[in-house]
Amino acid sequence: MHPFVFACIAPHGGEIIPELKGPDPQRMAATRESMEKLGTYMTEAKPDCIIVLTPHGTRINGMFSISDSEKMNGSWKENDGIFEMEKHVERDLARKIAEEANKNGIASSTINYGTSSGPISCLPLDWGAIVPLRFMPDVPVVVITPPRELSFDTHRRFGRSLREAAAQYNKRVGLIASCDWSHTHDENGPYGFDPAAKDLDEQAVHYIKVNKLEKMAEFESGFIEAAKPDGIWQTLILAGAIPPDERHVEFLSYESPTYFGLICAAYFTKVKIQS
Known part of the structure; x- marks a missing residue:
């Protein structure tokens, strides 16, 4: 069986x-x-767990x-609404991920809070996980935060x-690369305006469409700093996890209705998934 039954950039x-869409849906x-x-x-792929x-x-x-x-549990507030979520963690997989990474010389660590097990053993669930998981099947998760x-x-x-x-x-196993893109599209936004935002997002869309995610590693640091994306790191992990010859991409949408860019893309493996 292929390691990942479905993956996406979200x-x-x-x-x-939907519960937080407010007065301008x-x-x-x-x-x-x-x-x-x-x-x-993702639901049709029937994952037993999802890595975010x-x-x-x-x-x-x-x-x-x-x-x-x-x-893990958490909440997100917006437009006078609040959305809450709690998820069980697939701890066996989390430990395998850390063990394999460290074996390969990649600095990684599992994290916990409160107690080693039981109901008090609970980490915060951030909005980068909450938002995409709102649309996914209710299965255990492993949440990973990369170091820049x-x-x-x-x-x-x-x-x-x-x-x-x-x-x-x-x-x-399902895989979600939770990514917002350039954050400098709007002079009234918290990071101001920079023309690099449009340029970087257009290049990211192109690389996703033509299945060349690895090209994002060639973005120069000054370009990244001007555009302020937060999706490159997670996308490159996905690129390493699913090689180009095993990826079939369905690009769904791009928009930047506020100060940051939003991309949705589905990845189907080219290896037959066993039932």
Whole structure:
């Protein structure tokens, strides 16, 4: 069986969640529709668990941070609404991921909070995980936060280790790269305006469409700093986890209705998935 039954690049803007769309439901309507489709694809793939790569989880400087608590819970507030979520953690897979990464010389650590097990063993679930998981089947998760201090090549290598761990796990695994893109589209946004935002997002869309995710590793640091994306690192992990010759991409949508870009893309493996 292929290590991943389905994978996707999915955004995490709070208004995508239907319960938080507020007084302007059309603002992220295209993305919301695409997320429903990604959720349908993931449900049809029947994963036993889902790995979420998020930029907004608990960070460890210089190390990949991997959830290893009994459960995770969190909430997100927007437009006078609140959405809450609790998930069980697939701890056996989390530990396999850390073990495989460290065996391959990639600095990684599992994390926990409170107690080693039981109901108090609970980590916060961030909006980078909550938003895409809102549309996905209710199965256990492993949440991973990558470190930006490490090289792009290390992120691809971590993806390959992730693939090896998922293959050893021998269950059906889904993979989500939770990514918002450039954050400098609007002068009234928190990061101001920079023309690099449009340029970087257009290049990211192109690389996704032509199945060349690895090309994002060639973005120069000044270009990244000007555009302020938060999706490159998770995308490169996905690229390492699923090689180009095993990826079939369905590009669903791009929009930047506020100050940041939103991309939805589905990845189907070219290897037949066993029932």
